[in-house]
Amino acid sequence: MFKPQEIIVESGSERSPIFRNLKRAFPEIPFTFADEVRDNEATRSMRDAFGEGKRKLLLARHRGEFLKKCPGSDGQVCCNYFVINFASNCPMDCSYCYLQEYLADNPVLKVFSNVDDLLREADALFSRQRKFFFRIGTGEITDSLALDPYIGFCAEVIPFFAEQPNVLLELKTKSDCVEGLLKLDPKERVVVSWSMNPQKVIDADEHGTASLDERLAAARRCQAAGYKLGFHFDPIVEYAGWEEDYRDLVEKVFAAVDHRRIAWISMGVLRTTPGLKRAMRSRFPASRLPAGEQVLCPDGKMRYFQPLRVGMYRKMLGWIRAASPIVFVYLCMESKEVWEQVFGFVPACEKELGQAIGQQAVGGRL
């Protein structure tokens, strides 16, 4: 249950539907109004500025473009994904979250009020490029659903995305906040996906998130409401006994949902950077994740030694294939060498991989 200490509203944003939803959701929380908000002023001097940033909520207009190509990672196979940033930072607090480094200078939890501008921009782009199939996600610098019960973002945008012939919208989450989706008709154009980890990893490192059983129950509710599903085994963490836990996790996922409704599954091992490790050690001294041995890769990220992660992906793929020979599986932020060793092929280009994922998700109708 998210409860900010304060909600700061930038002038002009009080006319938005999100403002009205926040007022309804938090009648007892103080709302402060300001002409222009510099979101790092309030937290700059604090010891844990990133953690403090999660306890305030700033409602402001987004300046600039909402839709961007996912930056991917240098030299890694890219899946031609687009992102919409409707919010920044996240009310949950995973020890390995890359936002700790990415948003270090800009940590206040922010929601953008001008959703009408977002829809106008998206409409213009999709209409201009009807022959291109867009896979778009909202979970790059926030969780797609954790704030939805309070801001009602999905109810504003899903009716629009459901009508787009050349778009699949992905809502990626570690929450079980799906109530607002269930009464909408996604018309096969919306994928709700969960990042999955064994309960042991959730307890140790995914603070404030839904439990494994809650995520699976939410996935079942979305499936019943007509949504396609996605699962991201990411980050896969290596520890003594990981095989047993992840095998059990894969079996639980396939026992919970109909594999024919799964649009895609991705796999990715734990990735860090030296800066992120510093933040993890300072904010989560009890976490064992920064202690694991990792090597620096050409994109500047640290991962497990290549033979180790290839072995982990192969095992995961074997368990997934035993449960479903048809579900689409891809690797997130991995090199061509790793793709080759895990799948026996490398996508010819990012366009090919993006189209293949989209094609699978819409049953071959691109």
Ligand code: SF4
């Ligand atoms: S749920 Fe995602 S965005 Fe939120 S803290 Fe965890 S990793 Fe970061």
